[in-house]
Amino acid sequence: MxxxxxxxxxxxxxxxxxxxxxxxxxxxxxxxxxxxxxxxxxxxxxxxxxxxxxxxxxxxxxxxxxxxxxxxxxxxxxxEEPLDTHVPDPLIASPDTPDPEQQALQADSVGLALLIVLDSxxxxxxxxxxxxxxxxxxxxxxxxxxxxxxxxxxxxxxxxxxxxxGAPAPETDIARQRVVVEAFLSAAREGDFERLVAVLDPDILLRADGGATGVSRLLQGAHAVASGAIMFQRMTPQNIRFVVVNGTIGLLSLPDGRATSLMAFTITNDRVTELNVVADEERLAALGF
Structure with missing residues (x-):
């Protein structure tokens, strides 16, 4: 040739x-x-x-x-991995000024919740x-x-x-999603169990992927997830950043300037129906965070 x-x-x-x-x-x-x-x-x-x-x-x-x-x-x-606690690689961008490459990736992305169904x-x-x-x-x-x-x-x-x-049809408006996530954060920080449950879908699924060396877990139901949300009390405005994860709202936890976890929210009818967490610091670092 x-x-x-x-x-x-x-x-x-x-x-x-x-x-x-x-x-x-x-x-x-x-x-x-x-x-x-x-x-x-x-x-x-x-x-x-x-x-x-x-x-x-x-x-x-x-x-x-x-x-x-x-x-x-x-x-x-x-x-290779237990699919019940594995969260696919997220595509992360700033909600305000994503660079052109990230904009293109987000425009052509699919939600983590759908990718998890595809994994099955x-x-x-x-x-x-x-x-x-x-x-x-x-x-x-x-x-x-x-x-x-x-x-x-x-x-x-x-x-x-x-x-x-069979997967839920998520809310697509980022601003509306953010209102729900801010209500979730406020209730979690204040330890208000009833307010926290109110913002969660009764059948919410929380999937936390801690990687090979971290803790992975699967929780289902508003009360179970709310009970485990005490960890969010430590999340102050100074150590979290709102991001866009595969086209939906997410939170990046940066307690010391280094990403320790990423939470991707699936929101339907103003309630959180799925919460996927990547808590593998090495994996987040490999993705550039």
């Missing part, structure tokens, strides 16, 4: 990088693994006779999907749903990746869709 054609191919690949990263992030829930999958797609493209590729964008998408499917299957076979799917179901429902890839193109007929692939996506549709 000539230098000129290589340069042209690289330019066309770069035009698709953001899209491929979005596909890989939805498939893997990991920023680092998503970047690795996109890089592997580029390496495979370089080894491929591009004259045989009719639709480069479609080819790149399906190859990225195949790489992610292999990664998910490998992850499942190793049973079988790898082939996740691939079929992500590629078809989120990126409009035809079932005829997905079927060879999962080694099924188009009709069977359609059933995979249908099963996944039923699981996803």
């Amino acid at each position: 000539s230098s000129a054609s290589t340069d042209t191919l690289a330019e066309r690949f770069e035009e698709s990088r953001g899209h491929l990263r979005a596909v890989a992030y939805r498939m893997l829930g990991s920023i680092g693994e998503a970047e690795d999958a996109v890089q592997e797609t580029w390496l495979r493209l370089q080894r491929t006779d591009t004259s045989t590729i009719e639709n480069l964008g479609g080819w790149l998408t399906t190859v990225t999907g195949r790489i992610c499917l292999d990664a998910l299957r490998s992850r499942k076979s190793r049973a 799917l079988a790898p082939a179901e996740r691939l079929a749903f992500v590629l078809h429902d989120m990126f409009a890839v035809p079932f005829d193109d997905i079927a060879p990746i999962v080694e099924r007929t188009p009709a069977a692939t359609r059933q995979l996506a249908s099963r996944a869709r039923r699981r996803v549709q």
Whole structure:
């Protein structure tokens, strides 16, 4: 391949990088693994006779999907982590002046609550749903990746869709979300149990991921979560920062200038329906916080 054609191919690949990263992030829930999958797609493209590729964008998408499917299957076979307490990598931005790259990531992000539902799917179901429902890839193109007929692939996506549709539809207005979170913080700081319960959905789920060396836990129900919210009494305006996490409101705890935890709130009908916490300091540092 000539230098000129290589340069042209690289330019066309770069035009698709953001899209491929979005596909890989939805498939893997990991920023680092998503970047690795996109890089592997580029390496495979370089080894491929591009004259045989009719639709480069479609080819790149399906190859990225195949790489992610292999990664998910490998992850499942190793049973790397207990999925009940694992929180996918968050995409974090300032609610006021996010940089252009963060704005683009947030605009194309999905909520952590949805990513957690995707984590519960079988790898082939996740691939079929992500590629078809989120990126409009035809079932005829997905079927060879999962080694099924188009009709069977359609059933995979249908099963996944039923699981996803069971998730709550969150509030999308950041300002309205912030009002609810401020009420949550105020009640927690003052130790007002009844006010705290009132701002929580009766079936709220709290998932805290402390990483390999931290404490992970899963709590369900307003009273259980409110009882465990005493730790928020120590969160003063000086050591927390409001952030946007995958398009929804969140809180970054910075007691000594270093991030110690990130809380991502899912809010529906002015109540907190899900609270996902990343309390792994090493992981937060690796994400740049």
